[in-house]
Each structure stands twice: as C-alpha cells, then as structure tokens.
Amino acid sequence: MTTYKQTPSQTVGPYFAYGLCPEQYNFDLKSLFTPSIADRESVGQHISIVGQVFDGEEKVIGDAVIEMVQADSNGRYVTTRDETRKSGFRGFARVGTGTDPELRYVVDTVKPGSTGGDSAPHIDVIVLMRGMLLHAYTRIYFDDETEANARDDVLALVPAERRGTLIAKREAGTSNAIYRFDIHLQGPKETVFFDL
C-alpha cells in the first residue's frame, strides 16, 4: 500500500559537471561513472556510440547528460561490483555533451547480446539536461540487426514511422564499429521517449 508520495523531480541544471562527470570535465574528483561501459579486455565486439542532442530549433545541446544501461555481449546484466572488476564490463555509462568540440557524446562499449525472448540487442538511455524538469527515457537499437528488430516487442509498440528514431546507424568507412545515435527533443525527427 502506498503511504509516501514520490519526491518531485527537478532539472539537473547546467552545472552538473564537477558532481556527476568530474574526470570527463577535468575536475579533481574521481568519477564514479565514466563514458566507458566496457574496458578493452571485455568479451564481445567493441563498438562506440556517438551522437548529438538537438533542441526544438535543431541547435546542438552542450549541457546534456546521457546515461546508458545495457546487457553484456551474452545478453546478461551485471549484478555485482566484483563481477564488473573481473570482466571489465560495467554495463553503465554516464557522459556529458560539453567536452567534445562538436558537442557529441562518445561512449565506448561492446555490442549487447539479446536479453532473450523477442528482445533485439539494445541499450537503455536516460536523458537529462538544463531545461528538462524530469529525465526522459529512450532506447538504442542497431541498424544491422534488421531481423531481430523486426521481432522486438518494444519496437512493436512504437508507430512504424517513428521506429527509425531509435535505431543507431553504423557509420561507413571506419575500422572500429561506430554507431551514430542522435537525440532530437522536438520536430519532425523527434526521438521516441518512453514512460516506464
């Protein structure tokens, strides 16, 4: 039975860097979470996810925070700190968009495996920024997983014409696999956000 009411959300604001992403922004404090989901020795296909966040006037946003959660290359979520120390796979990233010259976020990881059933490989994403009074949830799928995406039960909930906003595109001509995933808050390319 519910007896307490949820504490309301407030915006992360513009000045989160030294608190949430200190190392990325060169502050003298250890980062608890970094833009790297998986170390080099982690098992799996190493990839990078790169993208920009756009406002309703298609301006690139330089003070967003992106957090990502994913399963490892076998489709398993990490559950303990010991496990992440041994495998180098943390399953979680946090990155601000303010340090890259093009205001991109860049996250290094391994491609997630399917978590079972009809679930296509995916990364869950939390989007926070100044101007957002509460965070938004979205999800990244991969454009080279056409068959799995067609069976995915979450993508199936999304109107067909908007599914493309959730699919990261492999960039051509790069030796290591780079997937592009831009986030549009509004406009014709508005990214699908979930209520979960």
Next chain:
Amino acid sequence: MDSPSLILTPRDWDSHPPYCHSGYKSSVLRSPSLPLIPLKEKLKDRRVPVYGADDLGKLDHDLTRNAAKNGEPLGERIIVTGRVLDEGGRPVRNTLVEIWQANAAGRYVHKADQHAAPLDPNFLGAGRCLTDNEGRYRFLTIKPGAYPWGNHSNAWRPNHIHFSLFGDYFGSRLVTQMYFPGDPLLDLDPIFQGTPEHARNRLISRFSIDTTEEGYALGYEFDIVLRGANQTPTEA
C-alpha cells in the same frame, strides 16, 4: 534473460513537473512534444548501475573537507541528512546519493558559471555517500548561496542543493533539488514553481535542532521518496 518478477509503481505524474513549463524558458525547446510511449511491463527488476562502498573516498560525504587546499571553506557549515524510502516506506539501503551545489557566495566551480561572485579555493561543492541500513544518508557541507540566472529580469535561484539517486531500479532514477525553509525566492522561482503546488513542500528541507551539532553546524533534514516495487519479490 530478463526475469518477469517486479513491476515498479508508475511515475506519479501528479507529483512531478511537466516537461514543458513555459515560465522556465529553456524547457520550451527542450521538452518532448509527442506523447511518451508506455513501457511499464518492461521495467522488471533491473538493478543498475552497480557500485560499492569502496568506490567512494573517505571524505566524499564531507564537502567542508573533501576539496580543502589550504584551509576551511567560507560560509555557514550545515549538516544535510535524511532517509531514502520507497513509496511503501521501506528504506532504500546502500543506495548512492550524489550531490552538487554552489558555494556560500552563490558560485559554482563549473566553467560555464560566470556569475561575478568569488570561487572558494577550499570548496568544490560535490559529494556522495551510500545510505545505511535505515536508508539514511548524511552530508556535511556549506549552505549554498543564491545566484542570478538569465531566465527573466532580476531572476535569482533560491538556495538549493542538487541530488541524484538511482534507487534499486532503472525506473527509480531521480534527479532533484533540495531547498531551504523560509526562502523568499521560492515563490519567484519557475523551476520550483514548475512542480505541482501540492507537491512542492516535498522539496523543502526542514531545520532540525536535533540534527544540529552544538557549536558546529546547523542541521537540515530532507527525506527522499523513490518509486518502489508494487509487489514483493519472490525468491527463486
């Protein structure tokens, strides 16, 4: 494999501010305009991220000491403490609480903050700790100052401390701000006022003489309620 066990309570939309609150100008172009797509059944019991007590430094909870270079930070020392609970009143244990704030003069060390107030060489303004078995966290810090911002003419943010929590589940993520009782700027602040009126008092800490340490620091209490599981997990 995902296990189909827990379903979180929904986001209580009646407690949270909307994405777009026109008084808060930067929300206008930064708010999703299309309806969210419901995904409640996919929440389950994903517990992320993972971290442990040994990820934290010894002074991470003490902002009066964790960045001291050659002395103590200026300002009024305060203790900020409270419990992290779910909606059923159950303590959220061993959960990470991250905070960041302006210094006593109302200045953030963030490079984008150009407010003409002094930085404090002995104060960073960032801290974190884990809750204990009762869900309690505790920080020692300096009371943050108010500062001007560009939202409207003569706009000032009330004194506040930013809080970030994950809770036990992907869906219990909360980023919020704690305010101080009796602050006259609260009535004028579009970020605070963007919150539904009946829920605003949940964002205001309360002064506590019991938490106050004699001769040392004033005490403020701020409890935080996160979304919780609707049903008790069944052991496999």
